[in-house]
Amino acid sequence: xxxxxxxxxxxxxxxxxxxxxxxxxxxxxxxxxxxxxxxxxxxxxxxxxxxxxxxxxxxxxxxxxxxxxxxxxxxxxxxxxxxxxxxxxxxxxxxxxxxxxxxxxxxxxxxxxxxxxxxxxxxxxxxxxxxxxxxxxxxxxxxxxxxxxxxxxxxxxxxxxxxxxxxxxxxxxx
Amino acid sequence: xxxxxxxxxxxxxxxxxxxxxxxxxxxxxxxxxxxxxxxxxxxxxxxxxxxxxxxxxxxxxxxxxxxxxxxxxxxxxxxxxxxxxxxxxxxxxxxxxxxxxxxxxxxxxxxxxxxxxxxxxxxxxxxxxxxxxxxxxxxxxxxxxxxxxxxxxxxxxxxxxxxxxxxxxxxxxxxxxxxxxxxxxxxxxxxxxxxxxxxxxxxxxxxxxxxxxxxxxxxxxxxxxxxxxxxxxxxxxxxxxxxxxxxxxxxxxxxxxxxxxxxxxxxxxxxxxxxxxxxxxxxxxxxxxxxxxxxxxxxxxxxxxxxxxxxxxxxxxxxxxxxxxxxxxxxxxxxxxxxxxxxxxxxxxxxxxxxxxxxxxxxxxxxxxxxxxxxxxxxxxxxxxxxxxxxxxxxxxxxxxxxxxxxxxxxxxxxxxxxxxxxxxxxxxxxxxxxxxxxxxxxxxxxxxxxxxxxxxxxxxxxxxxxxxxxxxxxxxxxxxxxxxxxxxxxxxxx
Numbered sequence: 219x220x221x222x223x224x225x226x227x228x229x230x231x232x233x234x235x236x237x238x239x240x241x242x243x244x245x246x247x248x249x250x251x252x253x254x255x256x257x258x259x260x261x262x263x264x265x266x267x268x269x270x271x272x273x274x275x276x277x278x279x280x281x282x283x284x285x286x287x288x289x290x291x292x293x294x295x296x297x298x299x300x301x302x303x304x305x306x307x308x309x310x311x312x313x314x315x316x317x318x319x320x321x322x323x324x325x326x327x328x329x330x331x332x333x334x335x336x337x338x339x340x341x342x343x344x345x346x347x348x349x350x351x352x353x354x355x356x357x358x359x360x361x362x363x364x365x366x367x368x369x370x371x372x373x374x375x376x377x378x379x380x381x382x383x384x385x386x387x388x389x390x391x392x
Numbered sequence: 393x394x395x396x397x398x399x400x401x402x403x404x405x406x407x408x409x410x411x412x413x414x415x416x417x418x419x420x421x422x423x424x425x426x427x428x429x430x431x432x433x434x435x436x437x438x439x440x441x442x443x444x445x446x447x448x449x450x451x452x453x454x455x456x457x458x459x460x461x462x463x464x465x466x467x468x469x470x471x472x473x474x475x476x477x478x479x480x481x482x483x484x485x486x487x488x489x490x491x492x493x494x495x496x497x498x499x500x501x502x503x504x505x506x507x508x509x510x511x512x513x514x515x516x517x518x519x520x521x522x523x524x525x526x527x528x529x530x531x532x533x534x535x536x537x538x539x540x541x542x543x544x545x546x547x548x549x550x551x552x553x554x555x556x557x558x559x560x561x562x563x564x565x566x567x568x569x570x571x572x573x574x575x576x577x578x579x580x581x582x583x584x585x586x587x588x589x590x591x592x593x594x595x596x597x598x599x600x601x602x603x604x605x606x607x608x609x610x611x612x613x614x615x616x617x618x619x620x621x622x623x624x625x626x627x628x629x630x631x632x633x634x635x636x637x638x639x640x641x642x643x644x645x646x647x648x649x650x651x652x653x654x655x656x657x658x659x660x661x662x663x664x665x666x667x668x669x670x671x672x673x674x675x676x677x678x679x680x681x682x683x684x685x686x687x688x689x690x691x692x693x694x695x696x697x698x699x700x701x702x703x704x705x706x707x708x709x710x711x712x713x714x715x716x717x718x719x720x721x722x723x724x725x726x727x728x729x730x731x732x733x734x735x736x737x738x739x740x741x742x743x744x745x746x747x748x749x750x751x752x753x754x755x756x757x758x759x760x761x762x763x764x765x766x767x768x769x770x771x772x773x774x775x776x777x778x779x780x781x782x783x784x785x786x787x788x789x790x791x792x793x794x795x796x797x798x799x800x801x802x803x804x805x806x807x808x809x810x811x812x813x814x815x816x817x818x819x820x821x822x823x824x825x826x827x828x829x830x831x832x833x834x835x836x837x838x839x840x841x842x843x844x845x846x847x848x849x850x851x852x853x854x855x856x857x858x859x860x861x862x863x864x865x866x867x868x869x870x871x872x873x874x875x876x877x878x879x880x881x882x883x884x885x886x887x
Contacts, residue, residue: 229813229816229817230813230817230819232813233810233813233814233817233819236810236813237560237561237564240564240567241563241564241567243582244567244570244582247581247582251574251579251581252577252579253577255574255575255576255577255579255839256574256577256579256581257581259566259570259831259834259835259838260567260570260581260582263563263566263567263570263831264563264567266559266563267560267563267564267567270556270559270560270563271560273556274556274557274560312612312613312614312615312776313612313613313615314613315609315612315613315809315812318608318609318612318613318780319609319805319808319809322605322784322805322808323805325784325788326788326798326801326802326805329788329798329801330798334789338785341781341784341785342781342785345612345777345780345781345784346775346777346778346781348777349612349615349775349776349777349780350615350777351775351777351778357777360778361781364781364782364785368785368786368789372789372793378442378443378789378792378793378796379796380789380792381792381798
């Protein structure tokens, strides 16, 4: 038996729960609005969304109970055959999406605390190394160039005031 | 003519040509990356246009859009992975041509066909827009409401076989668009007491999250490089000149592209496939399709480029997005203080400058694509470990730049996760943007129409235009039912 990649996370189910949950909360809220104008369209649209989400959930439940397979997700042959020399049918995902999100949140916190420039440098160094990029020196230079280029591009060319970071604002004012 | 001359001077003046070139190069690079198409490219570049003059911004986005749509074909032909949804059909005969050792002529067919389609689309934009403008001037709230409903009813057709998922996402987009102030009464809806939501969800961070940041997560999962690149032998120019030996293919592809471009909500995703199917049906040798028939590559390329420009017709004239990408164009126009519709066409030389810019963009991607296609194709060799931080950083900056709000970055991350779930579930994310953009048009015009007619629904279908639109809506809603009844009766007849 081949050693296949498995992912037990059911993406479609998560999506239906998120969208359905939001639609239900919107629907419930509409009954607190004064008059009819504010609540009419949201009520109609949320009702339609809820009904369609329920329809899909029931369809998924029926097809799951009819099938004998578990909800393992395998990489498509197409994807594997065409994408990347280093990704093989038997390799683990290089970076799980939950780790990606945590790192993005970490980057967001860095921007908030120490500013865009340093935050970007740290993030742009970390990601290539975590994604197993072999040349560490190139990764550091790339991160430096990225941070500087974006500060120059946005700060100078596009006049976008990038965040300085809470710590620097407290230390140096402004 | 005077306006055209002023528009030309505006289009080639200042930094416009430079940004047109930058947009073309960026579009070609992003297009060459498999899986990242014009929607991603425009979503990523749109925030960068914030500080630019309006004409420069729209010209650059048009260049990104056109170049990326062409660049998508590089991945389709060389790697057999669609560069974007508009290049799916280009794989079917483009890759077999490359496997036969005709990669360079195939790229030439793609470049020549894309230029031809783009020029035809441009001609339609220039000729049809004034006609549609006259229709738009006769339209009031009732007609705009019916038009928005017509566009929404097209969501199921534009969902690439996942009609229910497309409608759910369209509805989800509408619900998110309702957050904030209600029309007419300005009552705060669905803010849950959070002051950040009082102005509603801003489209740019949402779009950047769903279409750009989500791809960073997808690429981080894959790792390595995106693909290998086939060697290119033969002459690109041979492919360009060969398109003129297929005049009927050029005509058919152009018609399909323009028709699907003008229809709201239907865009690239439909044009290339419909053009391919039409060409195969019209061919005397349908069995050769899928095995490297040049007409099978030319038709979708022409249709795609004609559609790209054709999508702008309803966008500029009626304020209805021709596709999800032009929905972002609409957002960019509003960001730069340009109101679509009559006001746009009466704003002096600006619309003419944009038209000239769009025309120049067609030649820009053709020339650069022809000269440097083999180098742009090598971008697939850039490791994903380098691409991921670039996409993330640009997404964060883009989200922040719109309102200088750091919370917009958090919003982008949230929608990045939703976009990732959509990608993994293979749901048509584009319908979300369409629902988001059309919601306000539908709701506010409905309530205005109700105020005008004193609450009478009959007023919604009292003019010839609204009656015509109502029939269109009824036909579109009945279409899936008719289709399933016909296939059921065919099955019964066969049994």
